[in-house]
Amino acid sequence: MAAAVADNTPYAVAVLDFQMPNIDGVTLAKMIKADTALAATPLILLTSAGRKGDPNGLVGDVFSAYLVKPARASMLLNSILTAINDGAAERITGMAAALSRADAKTNAAKSDAVASSNLGLDVLVAEDNTVNQMVIKAMLEKLGCDVTIADNGKIAVSKYKTGHFDVVLMDVSMPEMDGGEATALIRRRQKKTGEETPIIGVTAHAMREDRQRCLDAGMDDYLPKPVKQDKLEAVLKKWTKPAADKKAVG
Numbered sequence: 465m466a467a468a469v470a471d472n473t474p475y476a477v478a479v480l481d482f483q484m485p486n487i488d489g490v491t492l493a494k495m496i497k498a499d500t501a502l503a504a505t506p507l508i509l510l511t512s513a514g515r516k517g518d519p520n521g522l523v524g525d526v527f528s529a530y531l532v533k534p535a536r537a538s539m540l541l542n543s544i545l546t547a548i549n550d551g552a553a554e555r556i557t558g559m560a561a562a563l564s565r566a567d568a569k570t571n572a573a574k575s576d577a578v579a580s581s582n583l584g585l586d587v588l589v590a591e592d593n594t595v596n597q598m599v600i601k602a603m604l605e606k607l608g609c610d611v612t613i614a615d616n617g618k619i620a621v622s623k624y625k626t627g628h629f630d631v632v633l634m635d636v637s638m639p640e641m642d643g644g645e646a647t648a649l650i651r652r653r654q655k656k657t658g659e660e661t662p663i664i665g666v667t668a669h670a671m672r673e674d675r676q677r678c679l680d681a682g683m684d685d686y687l688p689k690p691v692k693q694d695k696l697e698a699v700l701k702k703w704t705k706p707a708a709d710k711k712a713v714g
Contacts, residue, residue: 469501477547479508479531493526506547510535541668542637545689549595582608583697585630585704589613590620590646591666592638596689600633603693607700617646624650624661630704632663633687636677644681651682662703666691 468474478496480489487495489509496502509530528547531540587609591597601611612627614620617634618641624632632650636643647663654661665678665686678686685699 465496465502465505466499474502475505477506477508477544479510480527481510483512490526497526508543508547536673538668538673539637542689545668546593546595549593549599549690583700583704585609585700586628587611587700588620588623588627588629588632590617590633590638590643591635592616593635596635600691600696603691603696606693607697609700617641617643620646621649625653629661631700632661633666634663634683635666637668643683644677647681647683664699664703 465475465478480492482489484492493507493509496505496507506528507526509527510533511530512533529543531543535543585604585607587604589597589600589604589611591600591613592615597613601613604611612623612629614623616638620632620634621641634643634647638646643665647665650661650663653659662684663682665675665681665683666689667675667678667686668689675686684703687695687699
């Protein structure tokens with residue numbers, strides 16, 4: 465890692481096995497974080513099945529994410545994305561502060577930009593990662609959408625029952641209840657009520673197995689992670705009616 469930094473090609477992320485001879489993964493991680501040249505590198509802890517759960521509270525402190533052996537490819541990719549995005553929280557916070565200090569002219573220009581692509585949709589977002597929540601919320605609000613966040617599939621189903629949404633963005637891999645289970649419960653409710661709210665799966669780089677999981681679960685479409693603004697706007701326009709169209713129909 466030190467050689468890579470010296471060569472101006474630092475590693476984007478490091479996956480550390482918990483059980484290693486001489487120096488275990490946790491000790492190695494603390495050594496890395498103690499080195500100012502290496503400390504910014506996001507770390508993922510790889511643990512055995514017997515250690516499932518937040519290992520000694522290290523995730524969120526020393527490690528950005530953890531994986532339980534044997535780890536599926538999509539879960540590995542999700543963890544890598546989480547780790548890489550971990551450092552984005554401070555940048556997003558800084559951006560929010562900068563926007564709040566903008567003058568009236570800048571705010572007016574921003575309002576015009578939002579109005580030009582104002583979809584006017586009520587969107588339910590099921591996503592357990594805080595950074596991903598912040599990013600997708602900002603993207604949706606840029607498109608003039610009202611956003612409701614659910615931290616997992618179980619909460620998403622509960623919010624869906626009590627709210628009125630134009631579309632649901634459903635992360636595939638979530639704790640307590642994953643996107644597939646949540647979609648099945650929402651679809652069951654839709655059959656009883658006659659609702660036709662589209663559900664868009666959000667998957668790790670749209671890997672083949674996760675794409676199929678979306679379709680098998682009854683989702684209408686899918687978006688790959690990391691979500692891109694243009695792709696998000698396109699899929700929303702594909703499956704919903706913008707505010708102007710809904711007003712005209714009404």
